[in-house]
Amino acid sequence: MATNLAEKAKTAFLDDDFEGAVEFLSQAIYSNSENADLYADRAQAHIKLGSFTEAVSDANKAIELDPTMVKAYLRKGSACMKLEEYHTAKAALEKGASLSEDDSRFAKLIEECKKHLAEDITDQKAHDGAPPSSETALPSEQIAEADEEIQEEHGTVQQTNAVEPVKPKFRHEFYQKPEEVVVTIFAKGVAPEDAHVEFGEQILSVKINVPSEDAYYFQPRLFQKVVPEKCRYQILSTKIEIRLAKAEAIQWKSLEYSKEATVPQKVIVPSGRCLS
Template sequence: MAADLFGQANAEFVAENYQRALELYTLAINGDSTKDEYYVNRSHANIKLEKYKDAVVDADQAIKLNPKNAKAYLRKGTALFAQKNFKSAKEEFVKGAEIDESDTSLKTLIRKCEAEMELQSKDDLPSQKGPSVGGGDMKEQTSSNSVMDAKQETTKVVPPAEESVPKIRHDWYQTQSQVIVAVMQKNVKKEDLSVNIEPTSLCITIKLSSGRDYQLNLDLAHEVVPDQSQIKLLTTKIEVKLKKVEGIQWSSLESKGEPSNIKQIGVSGASGADAKPKYPTSSHHTTDWDKLAQNIAKEEKDEKLEGDAALNQLFQQIYADGSDEVKKAMMKSFYESGGTVLSTNWNEIGSQKVEVKPPDGMEFKKWES
């Protein structure tokens, strides 16, 4: 029963129904409180709902149950980072990275914490001015210092990007099924490029000829499917095609609560998410990205697939075009049947559990750990 509730909670989370997912995760935990992944996923739901303290509590419980769960440290660090506790967040990310060295997103988050801590330390530097030795009006000096501190507070200067890091332009656009992020850097070698795609984040790192690294870190507005995303290394740019979990129109590239423009540390030239992307004004040629997106969408629609690929494309299209009830029916039937049944009729399966129906000649067995 707890496993079924956990599967339903995952389906609601994928559908971005985070409050419902939280409720189902709680029911699953009430049924079985020994599963560390239940707490990890509930922590993630709490983060999405901005309940960061609850997210930390869940992550701590997951760590208590399984100290080797790298995702638990990731969730705890993310919640602490959101609370601007960058030092503690870094400590958690470091612990996670030591367990799972292959997760490059943790290394990226560690660098983010270090950058935030450096800015924080500069902002928190106390005034070095104090009362003069040998007398004077202490009250007057204190007042003078307060004025000086206020003046410094209003004239803080953000450290400029290092001059040796070039300005690299990037844009994004979307089709019904994909979000495409393009970094306008020419002649990048395969060995100098690192792209890490997670369900809710994208990190692109390019080793430049100067020896420095260009890095673009994005917290995505909606979830994507890393395994079905593509990377194209062209002579004029790098193109990352992110497969959408749902065929919805993204209003912005980055997650809610963040500025709509694309952010990056130490590199300028970002474009707003709502602005229509174009080539630099020095170019005599401009690209109609809307028309390009339509052409790509048409190519994807007309592409002739065979076998399992064609079947998967059909299911994806039914889900993307379906009503909320159709989507709920597909999710419920898939998870409850262990992937053996896919129904679009909510009236038929909404009030009852979907039974496992293995293909002819095969037998369903539960895995016992």
């Protein structure tokens, strides 16, 4: 059944019906959730739809199932670049390049990451001592041609590692201080080895393995950028507490990014809890 659905997804992809491709691949994943190719292909369809956070999630899942899958690293790197997650993108692309030394696309995208990272450093130096910018970063438009290259061997649909939607198992809330956002996931009795937390410049990725059930995933694109190396988390008996170091001391209107969100204000209000 999964094979038949994958073929339908391939046809939909070739017809530029990317929503249809995502639907067919999601059904195929439901039938065969351990197939890394299906996740990698869905990631590619998500990229075409501009759903870059979902594409990163799928690519991560594909890499988890098959750490040697070159196209999964390419998908992750490309999607992270669109999200301006250049550190994360560069790491993924360098890993993919090490697995496929003859693939010139990796070198090209890595150089693009380096250029953006250098620009970020220059901009930071130029703005030292100046008021923090209130503008929300927009996805880069300078790697459009990479989208076309990503189709590479397409004849066949590339799998994405997007996580299959599941009902939330745990409740989360957040509150903020001038310098950080504190996210609490209420998960009782989680063993340290069953919780995995990763920080990107504007992505938080949480996975909790649950015995005899599907894993719990929480992978929001954050309202504003954070400083990954300053972020940290702690696993307690009743919860996981995650502290996100803000890149700018501005008030977040919500935890997750939204195109409809208003421009954040400079004034920090007293800490208050927000439930979701």
